[in-house]
Amino acid sequence: MIIFVAAFAFRLCGFLRKMSETACGASNEGENKKRPLQEDADGTDSKKLRIETDRVKRKKVALLLAYSGLGYLGMQRNPGMKTIEEDLLTALLKAGFITEEAFNTPQLVQFQRAARTDKGVSAARQVVSIKLPEDTKVESINDHLPAQIHVLAIKRTTKGFNSKSSCDARTYSYMLPTFAFAPLGVETTESYRITPEVMENVKATLKIFEGTHNFHNFTARKKPLDPSANRYIMNFDIGEPFISRGIEFSVLRVKGQSFMLHQIRKMVGLTIAVARGLTSLDTLQRAWKPERLDLPVAPGLGLVLEEVHYDRYNQRFGKDGIHEPLDWEEVEADVKAFKEKFIFPTIIESEIEEKSYPLSLWTCFIILPVVLYGCETWTLTLREEQRLRVFENKVLRKIFGAKRDEVTGEWRKLHNAELHVLYSSPDIMRTIKSRRLKWARHVACMGESRNAYRVLAGRPEGKRPLGRPRRR
Secondary structure: HHHHHHHHHHHHHHHHHHHHHHHHHHHHHHHHHHOOOHHHHHHHHHHHHHHHHHHHOOOEEEEEEOOOOOOOOOOOOOOOOOOOHHHHHHHHHHHOOOOOOHHHHHHHHHOOEEEOOOOOOEEEEEEEEEEHHHHOOOOHOOOOOOEEEEEEEEEEEEOOOOOOOOOOOOOEEEEEEEHHHHHOOOOOOOOOOHHHHHHHHHHHHHHHEEEEEEEEOOOOOOOOHHHHHEEEEEEEEEEOEEOOOOEEEEEEEEEEEOOOOOOHHHHHHHHHHHOOOOOOHHHHHHHOOOOOOOOOOOOOOOOOEEEEOHHHHHHHHOOOOOOOEEEEEEHHHHHHHHHHHHHHHHHHHHHHHHOOOOOHHHHHHHHHHOOOOOHHOOOEEEEEHHHHHHHHHHHHHHOOOOEEEOOOOOOOOOHHHHHHHHHOOOOOOHHHHHHHHHHHHHOOOOOOOOOHHHHHOOOOOOOOOOOOOOOO
């Protein structure tokens, strides 16, 4: 019995020793198949470095921006177009404050503008909310921005701050020559000076806009019963006139909760029409009713976003000891300097060189709307088309004046080709044809019960009169 137990124990020890050797061999083969220790360490370090780079600690900030809108197609980013946001995001990318992914998708850093300015519109205090690294510096951003776009300040905000939804009101200014308000019969030249009577008439008209009204006629694609067409205007006034480069200018200031596309420019355009006697104040009252009216639009160059108000935010968070109030008083001198260097000179020089307001009197307020009334249904001969072109050239020569010959020094009339270069808008015949096509599309969308549609789609019956048709 003892011998049997001893033999079993001997065999068991041999079996265990063999199993242990097999396990050690397998462990050595696994270690040999692993990558070298140095390579594993290098890969781990590079992965950690990449994770740390992607996870930069960011904080929500309010970025104060000033810019001149000349040459830009507005604030909002539009692929393939030159916009303020495109240049700003490009500067942030070059400065290393946002990644390539955030540049392509700004929502990743919670990018939001306070107000969307249109083509040619400038801003003195535009605010953008965005998440940026804690070490972001204003100078580093401005190094990659053009001169007409400038970041003035950066302030830390709350995590839930949104520059658009947290805004209480917005203030805009509109700079224009006072001869735009000249009554009919008074020559609208650069030597015109506004009278106290005309100034009081303009102030009275602007006051009517204050309060809550339905501004569906002052924008595009808004129906009369759309609740979003109701807007609240807090204040609308005109400042004292001043003279620059021989032209008298004045600045309108309007403060409102929010504004729609072209709303301020149409408000200014209707005020000009009333001041000049082209329409009455009844048109202003009718514009708030469901009736659809075609209102004139003032040029966009004189419009400036002056300030974005955050009164409720400042009252709640501006005095908590952690966040600063968004009033920007410390950079007031920089704002004033930027306006005097980039915004005001641009408006004045463009008015002198491009004659924007005399042209707007031709295209929007007086001559062209009267001449082209009902042109959608006209049938013109070649002789009539030529007479319209001659009439247009006469008006444009009156607006742009004569030109001094560089060789002889004598004054001469502008040639037709020179007029077309200065007047960048479509000529009168292109305008007529464009309105015809728009009217044809409108009639084509009507029902078969409408008489206009029957005339367009119907075919005349019977035979045409004998003889050669009249040439057109």
